[in-house]
Amino acid sequence: MSDPVLSWLGIFRLGLVQTGLGAIVVLTTSTLNRVMVVELAMPAMLPGALVAVHYALQVFRPAWGHGSDLGARRTPWIVGGMAVLAAGGLLASVATAWMTTHPSSGIALAVVAFCLIGAGVGAAGTSLLVLLAKRTDDRRRAAAATIVWVMMIAGFIVTTGMAGHMLDPFSPLRLIVVSGTVSVAAMVLTVVGVYGIEGRVAAPPESPQAVPLPKSSFRAALAEIWAEPTARRFAIFVFVSMLAYSAQDLILEPFAGVVFGFTPGETTKLSGIQHTGTLIGMALVPLAGAVYPRCHGNLQVWTIGGCLAWAAALSGLAAAAIAGPSWPLRETVFMLGVTNGAYAVAAIGSMMALVGAGGDKREGVRMGLWGAAQAFAFGIGGFLGTLASDIARILLPSPALSYSAVFASEAGLFVVAALMAVWVHRAPTRNGMQQRELRVIAVAGG
Template identity: 80%
Template structure:
């Protein structure tokens, strides 16, 4: 089983993955919309493409369940992701002189990004779940996600510094450097985690029994009430979470006149808030181990607080430059982080529920649900922004409408969190995950 040091090493992979993704989903879309004066729906569609590719996450998770090694999936997936990230920056630079050829290359690049994220991310989480003790799983998930957010912060701050004054060549150099760094972190993270003897023993054990088809395994997981409801909850809550992702930087550029470097740093402010929000949940659980605070309460509270933060962001669109935008974005990050870590903790506890070992399929199902939500959310967010701007003839009013709609989605997600809690279980001994005290999340960390 993994030690805490081993869990941190695996977290390096998530750090590298997040570093590449944050450049492609935040910085490149801002460059397309503001510097290249293209419609916001273009980066929205490109990001949606990379999420659509992640429909194969459950199948990749099933392959991880059946196979003996996950390291090749992780390393290979990261290599594909790094290549796609570099190609995306080249495509964006090419759009300045040959828009059609640049867009065509960007489509290919974002397909690679989607395949890389799905293969590497799903296999990483399956490996983390299978190689971590039960009492450490929730805390391990928190550590890995915090490291991913740290990757977001470092990347946005460093990239924001080197991107000003902006030029297409600078964009390519920065993106290439991030891709190389991500591959190095991946090699360090997986080195020696999967022993050859352990892998061979798993392969022999699995080959001695008839393994179910992917369809059978998927349907078994889908008919688990908590797994199914949790997948639906993940979709709705992540739809609310992601709809602002692709329009935040263009919003800061259009309404507050931020430069590319300033908007990239603004994303860093948001991710710093998310990091603090994530740390709050296990920290309070450690300080008050006997408190009645539980994952359900944190999930519901995080959703409602995120709705309030989005309403403040909507107000910022109306008030304009005099509004404290950085503070509002920081608050949004904190509330999103509290919600996310509670949901992640529930996910890691629930992953082993059921009669058979279906960790990969369950993680793939929830990962695909999240990917669909992010893809649809990003696309609908940019589409709604364009439509609202056309109808309302005002950038400020269009952003106000979009942010207010996202706040409503978070309220719906809060209600659905209770719905997940009330789901019946096939196994009477299965824990009510959303009732687990927060202290459970940090119990392993204190031992």
């Protein structure tokens, strides 16, 4: 007996959890970043190091996924993880406020806070994706991925807008109040999102088909998953593609300022153009499946196409660096966002389809492994992107050429990722189920 699927309302409710998660994360990684550097005149490397700590803690995602596998329930991990994340977000604001009077103590507390943030994101995010993947009908997977990720971006937008309004005029106490409000709101959204969902759709314990997961150590479970060609190859694919993505994230706005002479306000608007394109790109994938049923192709087509489209957009930025102000930069950045959104839905759809391909109830470990690969790539990608830019500026005669070389290198990484996507989908399986799944699942489902 298989678990009944989520309704559209159930998918939307799980999206509320992602909205709350995004709200806390964007406040701690963006707003607190700015406060430390601008209002407190701290070195920029401080928030950079704290964000790196947040990503480093997510290397334990497979272990948290293993814990949810053994318990056979995801809700406690989602709620518990969000509680840890909310506490970490509030503590981070307290630490930032404390830096105004006792910098060393505030920094020490901030390290603890960002450890909690990383642990909360990893525990809640991994189990949320597993629950969404297991309980979503094949035909709804792309649409479900779009809904959940659009709701997360909505959390970014609403939180930054409201927090920006409420923080003026700035004071440490106001910062703590705003952060606490966001944390409480995120917890309310989480409880509303998951209340009763898993209990209603879970298979009855007395069902003869409900075979409990054999107890085993985490090390044995991880070794078993790593031995699966598909899981291992997909983890490497996620790392390479996310490395290419995160490498451009921190240099796009400086590039626009140096090469195109954009003001800080104009570069901020440029990021808004990219985020708008991302939302449209996410919506295009399921829309294509609804309007053109033949677009219900296999996962390989959508994943490879997303990587190649992103490589083309990055090549456009490389050309823009050489062409200079005459190049339509805003349009190029908009297309970068569109390809970003389309790729994100394809990649998430791939995760949702592949997470249960092994058929041995170790979905949490698989999803955790891929989440850890993504976090590790994000943790080092931004640093490598800025480092490559600095090295290129030393070796090349002009800043424009250095940026062009970095963007072209990132485009090359996405071409490699596209080739690796073929490698993933050609992986041998132990039970033959995965290839059948990949032929029938509609990533662009309507």
